[in-house]
Amino acid sequence: xxxxxxxxxxxxxxxxxxxxxxxxxxxxxxxxxxxxxxxxxxxxxxxxxxxxxxxxxxxxxxxxxxxxxxxxxxxxxxxxxxxxxxxxxxxxxxxxxxxxxxxxxxxxxxxxxxxxxxxxxxxxxxxxxxxxxxxxxxxxxxxxxxxxxxxxxxxxxxxxxxxxxxxxxxxxxxxxxxxxxxxxxxxxxxxxxxxxxxxxxxxxxxx
Amino acid sequence: xxxxxxxxxxxxxxxxxxxxxxxxxxxxxxxxxxxxxxxxxxxxxxxxxxxxxxxxxxxxxxxxxxxxxxxxxxxxxxxxxxxxxxxxxxxxxxxxxxxxxxxxxxxxxxxxxxxxxxxxxxxxxxxxxxxxxxxxxxxxxxxxxxxxxxxxxxxxxxxxx
Numbered sequence: 001x002x003x004x005x006x007x008x009x010x011x012x013x014x015x016x017x018x019x020x021x022x023x024x025x026x027x028x029x030x031x032x033x034x035x036x037x038x039x040x041x042x043x044x045x046x047x048x049x050x051x052x053x054x055x056x057x058x059x060x061x062x063x064x065x066x067x068x069x070x071x072x073x074x075x076x077x078x079x080x081x082x083x084x085x086x087x088x089x090x091x092x093x094x095x096x097x098x099x100x101x102x103x104x105x106x107x108x109x110x111x112x113x114x115x116x117x118x119x120x121x122x123x124x125x126x127x128x129x130x131x132x133x134x135x136x137x138x139x140x141x142x143x144x145x146x147x148x149x150x151x152x153x154x155x156x157x158x159x160x161x162x163x164x165x166x167x168x169x170x171x172x173x174x175x176x177x178x179x180x181x182x183x184x185x186x187x188x189x190x191x192x193x194x195x196x197x198x199x200x201x202x203x204x205x206x207x
Numbered sequence: 208x209x210x211x212x213x214x215x216x217x218x219x220x221x222x223x224x225x226x227x228x229x230x231x232x233x234x235x236x237x238x239x240x241x242x243x244x245x246x247x248x249x250x251x252x253x254x255x256x257x258x259x260x261x262x263x264x265x266x267x268x269x270x271x272x273x274x275x276x277x278x279x280x281x282x283x284x285x286x287x288x289x290x291x292x293x294x295x296x297x298x299x300x301x302x303x304x305x306x307x308x309x310x311x312x313x314x315x316x317x318x319x320x321x322x323x324x325x326x327x328x329x330x331x332x333x334x335x336x337x338x339x340x341x342x343x344x345x346x347x348x349x350x351x352x353x354x355x356x357x358x359x360x361x362x363x364x365x366x367x368x
Contacts, residue, residue, distance in 0.1 A: 053215050062231035063346060065361060070304045072312065106361045145304040145312075149361060152232025153344025156216060157303045160235045160255050160315045167216060167255075167270075 002197040006049050006168040016205055017189075018047040020134060021172040024127035024187070029176060031122045036096040036178065043175040043182075050171045052155050058173070059084060059186065062152025065105055069120025070158065071144040073128060076137040077199060079191035080158040081124045084151065085116075089183040093119055105148050113146045120144040127172075127187055135202040158190040214238075214251045217270035221250035221282040224351040233299035233345045235316035237272065237323050240296040240349040240356045241279060241332070243288035249351035252279045256315070257322030272322035280330055295327050296356040296368055298338040298347045305342075316340065336368035 003009065009017075025045045033040040056062040067090045070082040085093070087105045094102045097115045108116070121144050132139040147154060159169060170189040175182050191199065214220045214230040222228070224247035230238045233253065241250040252275050259271040268274040280290055300320035302313040320339045327334060336356060338345065343362035350357070356368045 056232070068304075070306070072306060072309060142306055142308045145306045147303050147342075149234075149303065150232040150344035150346070153234030153301070154303060156232075156234045156236055156255060157313075157315075160319075161312065163256060163260075167267075 004193060006170065006196075009049060012205065013200060014047060014049070016200065016203055017170060017172075018045070020127070020130050021045040021047045021187070023130035023134070025172070025174045027126035027130060028123045028174070031126055032119075032176065033178075035119065035122065036093070038096070038178055041177040043177070046173040048171045048173070049168050052159060052167050052169060055155055055169060055171050055188070056152045058171070059151045059155075060086070062150060064151045065148065066151040066154065067105060067108075067116060067146065067148045068154040069117060069124070069144045069146050071120070071124045072142040073139055073191070074142070075140045077131070077139050077191060077195040079189065079195055080161060081127060081141070082154070082158050082188040082190070083120045083123045084154065084186045084188065086184060089185060090116065090148075092179070092181070092183060108146070108148055117144045117146045120146065123185070123187065127189070131199065135199055137199065137202050155188070158188060162190050162192055212251075214253050216253055217255050217267050219250060219252035219269050219275060219279045219282065221248065221279065221286055222351070223248045223286050226351045228349045229346065231346050233347060234301055234303045235299070235313070235319060237297055237299040237319045237339070238345075238347040239276065239279070239323055239327075240347070241283055242294050242296070242351070242354050243283065243292045244294065244354055245289075245292055246287045247351050247354075248283060248286035248288050249349060249354075250279050250283050251347070251349050252276065254319060254323065257318045272319060273326050276323070276326045276330060280332070290330065290332070293332050294335045295332050296336040296349070297323055297334060298345050298356065298358050300339045301344065302340070302342050303344065338366060338368060
């Protein structure tokens with residue numbers, strides 16, 4: 001029976017999403033290491049189905065400044081992926097990509113946005129590819145959009161855009177270790193429910 | 208002064224004077240401050256989407272502008288407010304992301320603002336002030352003693368309406 005909202009996902013569905021998260025994060029760590037030109041290790045990602053308000057808190061509270069890179073998924077699956085990074089991680093990325101010390105994530109220049117958009121593109125593609133490879137579905141992603149603002153204001157956008165009937169999102173929490181620092185990066189996956197059913201169906205998972 | 212009354216996403220809180228309400232980090236969502244200046248009871252609602260889907264009558268009514276506001280007004284009336292005296296101040300409805308390949312993306316904020324205005328008009332509630340649209344997140348405070356709405360953002364700092 002197809003599910004009609006994210007609350008109906010059972011332990012097995014969550015395991016499948018975890019595996020997708022694992023493969024995606026693995027690919028992402030490799031790409032990230034190439035971009036940053038340094039070794040990047042990863043901790044096994046944690047996949048959770050969270051309320052938006054819980055996700056706010058997991059990211060330091062709704063008013064915490066964060067950078068989000070968002071892309072639309074289309075093809076066989078319709079949805080939104082959003083990659084959320086802290087100020088600390090943003091600074092580390094800009095330092096290694098543009099060799100600049102950045103002090104204020106509230107105001108990003110076009111060059112900085114473009115660099116972060118590229119990182120987001122790589123990260124989102126890593127996950128989208130892991131989903132596509134496992135499910136043999138055709139998944140494309142749009143050119144990413146970058147915004148820095150209150151994390152709470154960013155997190156509600158995908159759910160609102162998808163006209164979601166619930167306040168739940170699929171939250172993949174990744175910790176990457178690079179330059180002896182652990183940096184947190186989070187991937188949000190907000191598929192429309194029909195797409196989630198398509199995905200589980202292609203993976204041969206009983207719904 | 209009592210503690211801050213926190214309004215979550217898809218939620219409304221109503222309280223007698225004196226109260227200070229807050230709802231954090233509105234993006235495309237809209238915050239609606241309802242007020243009766245005579246009894247000074249106030250309410251703050253945080254809606255996420257414009258209209259309630261017809262086929263799901265049981266789903267959360269406070270998520271949608273068109274179902275949240277009439278219900279919020281009823282809650283206000285329980286605190287002695289009269290609808291004919293009620294006024295509103297609204298904030299939020301931003302377009303947080305610009306997706307280059309999809310110009311329709313991000314219009315949900317605008318649709319939320321329109322739905323809120325339409326619903327308030329149908330309830331004959333006048334909008335005294337608004338801080339809506341643009342491309343940044345807002346935290347909204349509402350003070351029942353003064354009827355003032357304070358909007359806090361990274362982009363514009365603190366503004367009082």
